[in-house]
Amino acid sequence: MTQRPPSFVVRAPTGTYRSLNPATKLATAAAEVVAAFFLGLWTGPVVVLVLVVLTAFVAGVARRLGVVAAVTIPIVASIMLINSLLYPGATDVIARIGPLAPSISGFLFGLQITIRLLAASLALGVAYLTTRTGDLLADLERRGFGRRASFIIGSAIETVPRTVTRAAEIVDAQRARGLDTEGRWWRRVRGIVPLAAPVVFGALTEVEERTMALEARAFSTPGPRTVIRTLPDSGRQRAVRWALLLGLVLLVGLRLTGHLAVVP
Amino acid sequence: MSLRLAGVSYRYAGSPNVVLSEVDLVVEQGEVVGIVGPNEAGKSTLCLVAAGLAPGTIAGRLEGTVTIDDLTTSTARPYELAQRCGSLFQNPGTQLSGTTLSVWEEIAFGPRNLGLALDEVVARVNAVVSTLEIGELVERAPARLSGGQAQLVALAGVLALQPAYLVLDEPTSQLDPQGTNLVGDALAGLAARSNVGILVVEHKTDLLAGIASRVAVLDAGRIVAIDASADILADERLPGWGVDQPSSVRLARAAALRGVSVG
Numbered sequence: 001m002t003q004r005p006p007s008f009v010v011r012a013p014t015g016t017y018r019s020l021n022p023a024t025k026l027a028t029a030a031a032e033v034v035a036a037f038f039l040g041l042w043t044g045p046v047v048v049l050v051l052v053v054l055t056a057f058v059a060g061v062a063r064r065l066g067v068v069a070a071v072t073i074p075i076v077a078s079i080m081l082i083n084s085l086l087y088p089g090a091t092d093v094i095a096r097i098g099p100l101a102p103s104i105s106g107f108l109f110g111l112q113i114t115i116r117l118l119a120a121s122l123a124l125g126v127a128y129l130t131t132r133t134g135d136l137l138a139d140l141e142r143r144g145f146g147r148r149a150s151f152i153i154g155s156a157i158e159t160v161p162r163t164v165t166r167a168a169e170i171v172d173a174q175r176a177r178g179l180d181t182e183g184r185w186w187r188r189v190r191g192i193v194p195l196a197a198p199v200v201f202g203a204l205t206e207v208e209e210r211t212m213a214l215e216a217r218a219f220s221t222p223g224p225r226t227v228i229r230t231l232p233d234s235g236r237q238r239a240v241r242w243a244l245l246l247g248l249v250l251l252v253g254l255r256l257t258g259h260l261a262v263v264p
Numbered sequence: 265m266s267l268r269l270a271g272v273s274y275r276y277a278g279s280p281n282v283v284l285s286e287v288d289l290v291v292e293q294g295e296v297v298g299i300v301g302p303n304e305a306g307k308s309t310l311c312l313v314a315a316g317l318a319p320g321t322i323a324g325r326l327e328g329t330v331t332i333d334d335l336t337t338s339t340a341r342p343y344e345l346a347q348r349c350g351s352l353f354q355n356p357g358t359q360l361s362g363t364t365l366s367v368w369e370e371i372a373f374g375p376r377n378l379g380l381a382l383d384e385v386v387a388r389v390n391a392v393v394s395t396l397e398i399g400e401l402v403e404r405a406p407a408r409l410s411g412g413q414a415q416l417v418a419l420a421g422v423l424a425l426q427p428a429y430l431v432l433d434e435p436t437s438q439l440d441p442q443g444t445n446l447v448g449d450a451l452a453g454l455a456a457r458s459n460v461g462i463l464v465v466e467h468k469t470d471l472l473a474g475i476a477s478r479v480a481v482l483d484a485g486r487i488v489a490i491d492a493s494a495d496i497l498a499d500e501r502l503p504g505w506g507v508d509q510p511s512s513v514r515l516a517r518a519a520a521l522r523g524v525s526v527g
Contacts (some may be wrong), residue, residue: 011342209353216315218346218347218425221377223379226372
């Protein structure tokens with residue numbers, strides 16, 4: 001009798017957006033990122049941001065996407081500050097305070113970059129939050145993606161939560177030895193070095209161990225891996241992906257040839 | 265048929281120090297050989313060399329020969345070696361692929377690498393799950409396992425490649441007593457029910473006393489003693505080599521000193 005994998009292995013994800021094929025979600029995210037950067041100064045970023053937020057609500061990941069947005073706050077804050085206060089060649093400077101020259105144009109430029117960056121990172125965030133790594137890899141491998149390339153993508157995605165967990169363990173260990181990592185900002189900054197070094201060196205050591213463990217599990221065997229499940233796909237989704245790809249190429253082409261100059 | 269190290273010396277690339285020196289060791293199928301020794305004795309290097317991961321994956325200079333049945337490790341491909349000799353390291357966290365959604369898929373990782381038919385992959389995973397009695401774990405996410413459970417799953421992943429030999433480098437070093445018992449019971453069961461040859465480095469001599477038929481002492485890269493497990497673990501020189509004797513031996517000795525006979 002033919003043996004099949006258990007049902008929990010072959011079960012496809014459910015939900016309005018989650019159930020889409022990973023390739024469709026990746027294509028959507030890629031198109032949104034390109035649109036955020038190539039479609040006008042404000043139009044692309046704002047439209048993409050609205051779309052992404054709506055998608056997050058539909059997919060039920062709005063709260064978690066808020067956490068992703070919060071992570072960008074330090075970058076966003078520095079972009080806004082630097083551009084608002086130090087925008088080169090600004091003609092609408094409000095006041096001069098030493099080397100600082102706050103200007104409206106600098107503020108607007110910073111806001112533009114911020115929305116663009118936010119739109120792009122949240123578009124990728126939605127894809128990440130609605131796609132399980134295993135599903136993505138299963139689909140990539142089914143499409144003939146090389147095992148090494150697939151594994152690198154999967155590992156890169158999984159590195160984020162693993163590093164966060166490891167960092168939390170090291171913070172606890174350093175606190176137990178008396179390091180002050182809370183309170184005033186300079187204390188927090190001073191606590192970064194004894195935290196960063198073990199995280200980085202630990203990650204490097206892990207790479208060697210993981211490489212050996214992979215070799216010990218025949219990872220370098222030539223030829224394709226066994227596919228254990230196929231995620232649902234449809235003609236409609238395939239058409240959408242092709243349309244997104246064509247639109248993406250068209251957008252880049254129009255932008256490079258200057259045909260999108262009229263879009264605000 | 266055996267895993268055989270003959271006149272093996274090893275030094276890592278860029279290092280002048282010889283880590284293993286003139287090591288001769290044979291592990292027959294169905295036999296469990298324990299390795300004990302002080303820190304820096306070369307135990308982990310012995311594991312890497314025996315499994316063919318050094319110098320295959322970790323650069324270094326190997327003298328002598330390591331053969332796994334008819335394969336010479338210095339010329340065999342890593343994936344060929346993986347099917348003959350499975351390796352398990354100290355840290356369970358780094359041995360799982362980190363890309364699978366369930367324990368079942370994690371165990372299937374190795375067989376899938378071989379490109380086996382789906383039927384065969386399923387059969388192998390189910391067989392290993394049954395052998396190690398970890399049926400209740402298969403639906404769990406690998407990232408949410410305890411240390412002992414993760415080490416069992418890592419062992420299952422290696423066994424699913426159906427190797428004739430296993431090389432285990434302190435498989436219980438990061439485990440609590442409960443986790444140690446889980447892995448120890450699994451190894452004992454494996455040795456008893458299958459014909460797998462096991463080379464295991466372990467500081468916990470109580471564990472070795474229960475599963476190993478022979479034990480070798482490695483000191484400064486050389487095997488300084490090798491004999492039947494009961495004889496080596498009762499050897500009075502063992503503490504001098506930086507190895508604790510099993511609690512049963514210590515208890516018997518303490519009792520004898522007080523004139524109490526232990527049956």
